[in-house]
Amino acid sequence: MTAADRHWLRETLALARRGRALASPNPLVGAVVVDSAGRKVGEGFYTYEGRKHAEVLALEEAGEAARGGAVYVSLEPCGIHGRTPPCVDALAAAGVSRVVAAARDENPEVDGVGYERLRACGIEVVEADGEIAAEARRLNEAFFHYARTGKPLVTLKAAVTLDGKIAAPDDNTGWITSAAARAHVQQMRHDHDAILTGIGTVQADDCLLTDRSALPRRRPLLRIVADSLLRLPVDSRIVESAAGDLLIATTSAARQARRRLFESLNIPMEIFDAPAGRVDLSALVEWLGTQRIASLMIETGSKLNWGALEGGVVDKLLLYYAPKILGGLDSLPMVGGVGRRTRAGALLLENLKILPVAKDEFAVEAYVVKQAATVP
Ligand SMILES: NC(=O)c1ccc[n+]([C@@H]2O[C@H](COP(=O)([O-])OP(=O)(O)OC[C@H]3O[C@@H](n4cnc5c(N)ncnc54)[C@H](OP(=O)(O)O)[C@@H]3O)[C@@H](O)[C@H]2O)c1
Ligand SMILES: [Zn+2]
Incomplete structure (x- = not known):
């Protein structure tokens, strides 16, 4: 992970926090799209009523500029169909070359599935560690607990x-x-x-x-x-x-x-x-x-x-x-x-x-x- 990666991941965490009290019982998620020249071209955060996942909102804002770029996300992108189609498909369709995620989705039903499917699509996946990963995990600790235990x-x-x-x-x-x-x-x-x-x-x-x-x-x-x-x-x-x-x-x-x-x-x-x-x-x-x-x-x-x-x-x-x-x-x-x-x-x-x-x-x-x- 580079200093730029850490910078954009911090921004995804700040975006995710904007969904506080608006996302539960689903997780807080923020996403940023950065084009191949290193410029931010899209961002989004998840709310339950808004339905659309953070990655999808950010990709929509980026449009064609996402092609060949990177997507930063505070939580592993979903690889299965929930209330909306999987974000992995949207990321692949947008032609993104790299996904950098701050935390794994510990929901046992989906844990690791997103990363696996992204890699299968030929997208480079970078998983954060250290302080940012801990902060991202903490942001969704209630969601992870709820997903694990009901x-x-x-x-x-x-x-x-x-x-x-x-x-x-x-x-x-x-x-x-x-x-x-x-x-x-x-x-x-x-x-x-x-x-x-x-x-x-x-x-x-x-x-x-x-x-x-x-x-x-x-x-x-x-x-x-x-x-x-x-x-x-x-x-x-x-x-x-x-x-x-x-x-x-x-x-x-x-x-x-x-x-x-x-x-x-x-x-x-x-x-x-x-x-x-x-x-x-x-x-x-x-x-x-x-x-x-x-x-x-x-x-x-x-x-x-x-x-x-x-x-x-x-x-x-x-x-x-x-x-x-x-x-x-x-x-x-x-x-x-x-x-x-x-x-x-x-x-x-x-x-x-x-x-x-x-x-x-x-x-x-x-x-x-x-x-x-x-x-x-
Ligand atoms: N500084 C703080 O952070 C803080 C915060 C809150 C309160 N307080 C203070 O705490 C004081 C009140 O404390 P308290 O101990 O008298 O009352 P409490 O802990 O608020 O309530 C106790 C009552 O809850 C009911 N209860 C129902 N199910 C229970 C269960 N499974 N286990 C235990 N209780 C159960 C019981 O009455 P029933 O059997 O009738 O159901 C019990 O007498 C006040 O002075 C208040 O100012 C301080
Ligand atoms: Zn998703």
């Missing part, structure tokens, strides 16, 4: 003090982290298909959980409250603002009268019974996959954080740290519940990354190590 990628987000507290005992007004961190969180909400909280957080904070990024999105952010007994107040802001974007995840222990009340308000409810009488979060996550939700973020309190971590549904954590200490045994820790009772039993995380946020603030990104079920 379930959304689940990210638990929390705003914590340096001593790991998420709420003070006497007064919960105001924020733990700064405006800069909260702007990150808005972008994060924008990038997700759904968001989950617990009834405890709705009762304490009367939160809205909306995407307030002011950026366009194809589907509303689906707001979900885990509420086993349907205690959700009908005059809460989340209920009052519901516009087909609120779901209550509940259990069959909820009273009929409460169920009828939410039915009369046209608020959908789904039952996910867990043995302990709480919402079965694994079943909820699986069901969301069937609804074509490819990414779920959890923004909640101690109890549901514990339920989600202990229930094994969390894939990734994003913890925003503020330069503060609350202390005290009564302030809420990020993760409550009974906890793991031995150090050896602690939940393990890997691939940690520290992200700068603002002066004196940072976030930690980490992935949950999935422990294999122990064989008795």
Whole structure:
């Protein structure tokens, strides 16, 4: 790969990002066509409603100038027929001589097929590695996860003090982290298909959980409250603002009268019974996959954080740290519940990354190590 290759691939990544919240449950893809003299002659990015793949849009813009040129793309071009004909055929028909791709398509149904078919057409294929490949992979990590498992990628987000507290005992007004961190969180909400909280957080904070990024999105952010007994107040802001974007995840222990009340308000409810009488979060996550939700973020309190971590549904954590200490045994820790009772039993995380946020603030990104079920 040359410096020019890296430059154009970076541009495909920037184009792909323009499809945020407009492409899911399909991947974010950007493409650039460069003619044989090294000039950009076409570009495109994918949106679900637009249907046409990024490569096709870029080739259309380039027209005849694509012949003998190179196509840069943030994701391996598709080699099979989906909602549209394969991009490999369009690339071959346009007479492109070289394709440079930032990331393989990890969707098991198509992985490597695009590259193979391009090579069979006599087109030179260059696969990126290093930092650009990692960035491109990360851009579509939710899509890859969803394609592999049929379930959304689940990210638990929390705003914590340096001593790991998420709420003070006497007064919960105001924020733990700064405006800069909260702007990150808005972008994060924008990038997700759904968001989950617990009834405890709705009762304490009367939160809205909306995407307030002011950026366009194809589907509303689906707001979900885990509420086993349907205690959700009908005059809460989340209920009052519901516009087909609120779901209550509940259990069959909820009273009929409460169920009828939410039915009369046209608020959908789904039952996910867990043995302990709480919402079965694994079943909820699986069901969301069937609804074509490819990414779920959890923004909640101690109890549901514990339920989600202990229930094994969390894939990734994003913890925003503020330069503060609350202390005290009564302030809420990020993760409550009974906890793991031995150090050896602690939940393990890997691939940690520290992200700068603002002066004196940072976030930690980490992935949950999935422990294999122990064989008795
Ligand atoms: N700093 C932050 O990032 C942050 C973010 C959010 C909230 N908070 C704070 O967290 C506090 C609320 O925390 P919380 O622990 O009381 O409430 P929570 O975690 O938001 O909600 C807990 C409730 O969720 C319900 N639930 C349903 N299914 C569950 C399951 N499988 N596992 C666990 N819970 C389940 C339970 O009530 P039912 O049994 O009735 O269903 C449970 O009591 C507030 O003070 C809020 O300000 C802080
Ligand atoms: Zn395609």
